[in-house]
Amino acid sequence: MQKNGNVERRTILKAAGASAAVLGLAATTGCGGDSDSGDGTVTIRYAWWGAEERAKRINQTIALFEKKYPKIKVKTDFQDYVAFWEKFQTQAAGGNPPDVFQNAVAYLRKYDKRGILLDLKSQIDAGNLSLDGFRAGVEKVGQVDGKQLGIPVGSNTMSLVIDQKVFDKAGIKPEQGWTWDEYFKALKKIHDTEKISGDTGYFGVMYLYDLYLRQNGKAFFTEDGLGFDEADLTEWWADGYNRLKAGIITDPKKIQQLRPKSALASGDAASEFTWDNFAVRYSTEGDSTYALAPIPTTDGKQTGQYLASLMLSASARTEHPKEVAQFIDFMVHDPEAAKIMGYDRGILATTEQFDAFKPTDPVSKEIAQYEEDTSAAGVLGAITPHPSGADTVEATFLRIADDMSQGKTKVADAVKQFFSEAKAALAA
Amino acid sequence: MGTAVTLVKDSPPQVPAERPARPAVVKRRGRRENLAGYLFMSPWIAGFLLLTAGPMVASLYFAFTDYNLFNSPKWIGLDNFTKMFDDPRWQKSVEVTAKYVIIGTPLKLLLALGVALLLAQSRRGQAFYRAAFYAPSLIGASVSVGFVWRALFSDDAVVDKAQTFLGFHTGGWVGDADWVLYSLVALTVWQFGAPMVIFLAGLKQVPRELYEAAEVDGAGPFRRFWNITLPVISPVLFFNVLLETIHSFQIFGSAYVVSNGYCGPADATLVYTCYLYQKGFKEAQMGFASAMAWMLLLAVALVTAVLFWSQKRWVHYEEDAR
Numbered sequence: 001m002q003k004n005g006n007v008e009r010r011t012i013l014k015a016a017g018a019s020a021a022v023l024g025l026a027a028t029t030g031c032g033g034d035s036d037s038g039d040g041t042v043t044i045r046y047a048w049w050g051a052e053e054r055a056k057r058i059n060q061t062i063a064l065f066e067k068k069y070p071k072i073k074v075k076t077d078f079q080d081y082v083a084f085w086e087k088f089q090t091q092a093a094g095g096n097p098p099d100v101f102q103n104a105v106a107y108l109r110k111y112d113k114r115g116i117l118l119d120l121k122s123q124i125d126a127g128n129l130s131l132d133g134f135r136a137g138v139e140k141v142g143q144v145d146g147k148q149l150g151i152p153v154g155s156n157t158m159s160l161v162i163d164q165k166v167f168d169k170a171g172i173k174p175e176q177g178w179t180w181d182e183y184f185k186a187l188k189k190i191h192d193t194e195k196i197s198g199d200t201g202y203f204g205v206m207y208l209y210d211l212y213l214r215q216n217g218k219a220f221f222t223e224d225g226l227g228f229d230e231a232d233l234t235e236w237w238a239d240g241y242n243r244l245k246a247g248i249i250t251d252p253k254k255i256q257q258l259r260p261k262s263a264l265a266s267g268d269a270a271s272e273f274t275w276d277n278f279a280v281r282y283s284t285e286g287d288s289t290y291a292l293a294p295i296p297t298t299d300g301k302q303t304g305q306y307l308a309s310l311m312l313s314a315s316a317r318t319e320h321p322k323e324v325a326q327f328i329d330f331m332v333h334d335p336e337a338a339k340i341m342g343y344d345r346g347i348l349a350t351t352e353q354f355d356a357f358k359p360t361d362p363v364s365k366e367i368a369q370y371e372e373d374t375s376a377a378g379v380l381g382a383i384t385p386h387p388s389g390a391d392t393v394e395a396t397f398l399r400i401a402d403d404m405s406q407g408k409t410k411v412a413d414a415v416k417q418f419f420s421e422a423k424a425a426l427a428a
Numbered sequence: 429m430g431t432a433v434t435l436v437k438d439s440p441p442q443v444p445a446e447r448p449a450r451p452a453v454v455k456r457r458g459r460r461e462n463l464a465g466y467l468f469m470s471p472w473i474a475g476f477l478l479l480t481a482g483p484m485v486a487s488l489y490f491a492f493t494d495y496n497l498f499n500s501p502k503w504i505g506l507d508n509f510t511k512m513f514d515d516p517r518w519q520k521s522v523e524v525t526a527k528y529v530i531i532g533t534p535l536k537l538l539l540a541l542g543v544a545l546l547l548a549q550s551r552r553g554q555a556f557y558r559a560a561f562y563a564p565s566l567i568g569a570s571v572s573v574g575f576v577w578r579a580l581f582s583d584d585a586v587v588d589k590a591q592t593f594l595g596f597h598t599g600g601w602v603g604d605a606d607w608v609l610y611s612l613v614a615l616t617v618w619q620f621g622a623p624m625v626i627f628l629a630g631l632k633q634v635p636r637e638l639y640e641a642a643e644v645d646g647a648g649p650f651r652r653f654w655n656i657t658l659p660v661i662s663p664v665l666f667f668n669v670l671l672e673t674i675h676s677f678q679i680f681g682s683a684y685v686v687s688n689g690y691c692g693p694a695d696a697t698l699v700y701t702c703y704l705y706q707k708g709f710k711e712a713q714m715g716f717a718s719a720m721a722w723m724l725l726l727a728v729a730l731v732t733a734v735l736f737w738s739q740k741r742w743v744h745y746e747e748d749a750r
Contacts, residue, residue, distance in 0.1 A: 089497065093712075114498040254599070256604075257583040392711050399690070408694040417516065428712070
């Protein structure tokens with residue numbers, strides 16, 4: 001070992017790797033690393049975020065996959081969303097990311113820039129993975145600069161989840177094309193008549209603000225930066241703060257306490273903006289009836305919505321690109337897998353999977369209906385690209401909106417702080 | 429007092445001052461013993477070099493670089509340090525940590541000393557009370573206690589209900605930027621058992637005769653405490669102050685768990701290490717995080733130095749023990 005000078009971390013890692021390799025050779029089991037064994041069986045590592053329910057479903061699909069492909073073994077690893085990315089980042093930095101993993105649009109450029117993601121084009125061309133049959137062109141979500149960095153397993157879109165009982169009692173019926181004014185008037189009416197705050201804090205939801213900007217011909221992100229200016233955000237946050245003070249937005253203190261439970265589910269709010277496939281959580285957490293409502297608009301027409309997606313990506317360092325591609329192909333095309341997964345990761349992305357799974361529970365039906373209606377309304381556009389660092393920007397946006405709503409930062413300062421931190425994050 | 433110290437001091441030195449030439453056999457045995465010693469120590473030495481010294485050297489290097497974990501580090505000199513002072517969140521983390529240390533540490537030590545004074549007297553069930561007060565120190569650092577704390581101080585939970593009963597409703601401490609830090613202070617104060625045990629040991633060392641003499645001279649309990657107990661246990665007090673202050677600076681687990689990993693709301697529990705963690709592992713700014721770590725080390729060293737300097741004024745060692 002080097003005793004002085006700057007010991008490079010990678011040198012140490014390499015040394016450790018080399019000695020491990022030597023040991024492996026000495027053992028003469030022919031077991032190079034963790035992936036090959038004598039009979040040609042390979043093992044791939046599959047990491048994803050989620051909770052118990054998803055774990056159960058994924059394990060079932062893997063059992064099915066291993067039956068169909070007896071030469072491929074799949075080892076899984078899962079965490080919740082935040083912990084997943086922390087672990088992934090560390091693994092990727094150490095040169096040991098999982099062979100295949102769940103991914104989202106905010107991370108595509110970030111990890112592409114760092115050379116972590118495999119361009120699946122080669123595997124598509126080799127016929128190990130098919131890009132046919134994706135609904136509504138959702139496969140484009142995984143494309144960056146002409147590369148196919150992720151394959152969508154499900155699609156989702158932003159939505160407004162409402163407490164149906166409260167909205168009914170207040171006599172409000174959300175309709176496609178309603179405006180922000182109408183939405184906030186509805187919240188005020190709910191506040192005045194039903195004594196419930198309206199919304200859980202819309203102004204901190206980055207993806208919603210993106211829709212609002214898109215309604216006005218802008219977007220949250222451009223390919224390498226932010227697509228709006230300080231004046232835009234000042235208006236958005238100042239309005240939000242005033243509505244909070246007027247009582248039509250739920251007290252942020254309350255929201256904080258309830259985390260990770262939603263204030264909508266606890267009866268402390270009448271509506272919340274979120275991804276439509278998350279609607280499942282509200283009916284398990286709360287005891288009212290929850291429904292999906294259209295996104296309010298500026299001009300009575302455009303909602304700014306698009307189909308986003310949860311994807312599967314592969315590591316550029318994988319020793320088994322072919323097997324990984326076969327695995328992804330199975331996950332996005334196999335009808336049996338679709339029946340097991342349901343809408344857990346969004347509405348199934350390919351037509352063969354979409355047709356194979358017919359939802360029977362009311363929530364899944366509602367989600368399917370919602371995407372059908374949204375698509376039929378002709379409001380769906382193309383997703384705006386997310387630059388590298390978008391994930392940090394989202395966390396920053398949420399955090400500073402929180403500071404501001406708690407009255408800890410003045411709106412003007414909050415806006416300045418956001419722009420300075422976002423700039424740093426996008427430059428990193 | 430001081431018997432142990434004197435013993436050590438007076439015990440004959442292992443190596444005689446004037447070394448007679450040793451026979452070869454003895455020398456060889458000595459070398460073999462040394463070798464055995466090093467052999468037994470080797471796991472620790474290897475662990476120290478690999479897990480402590482190595483990473484420290486690496487982090488000192490990273491502190492002067494721009495390093496995002498993926499690209500190789502780029503030397504930027506003192507930029508990380510200057511950037512730090514301009515960063516409002518860094519300032520906030522310093523403020524939060526300082527508040528936590530300044531409020532939490534004295535409260536914890538006061539409680540530890542108070543309870544130690546009560547428990548120093550012999551009475552029935554003493555062993556039970558000592559164990560009961562010490563227990564939180566054993567489990568207090570665990571993540572599960574963090575979760576329990578979060579549950580206790582949430583809206584409509586035990587603490588909030590008790591408060592409402594007493595007539596001041598705050599709606600739970602966990603979600604309130606003005607209150608949440610005090611729930612962390614409460615958590616550390618609750619773990620007063622460890623310094624308490626040390627105080628107890630110190631109190632046992634106070635010579636009975638001094639109290640008896642003082643009583644004869646008509647000194648009341650407060651005077652006896654102020655003029656006898658406190659000076660005699662001042663070395664122990666110094667030790668506790670030092671240890672607990674350093675310990676407080678390093679708060680991480682409880683802030684992370686109670687705030688659900690956000691160190692919020694509104695950065696109200698953004699303690700120094702929590703910000704360091706966010707910078708390093710969430711935002712992948714390892715260079716900046718390393719610089720922060722070394723800054724913390726400097727700050728703790730400075731505080732320790734100040735404490736050592738101040739001890740001349742208030743810590744009394746017996747003449748012979750010095």
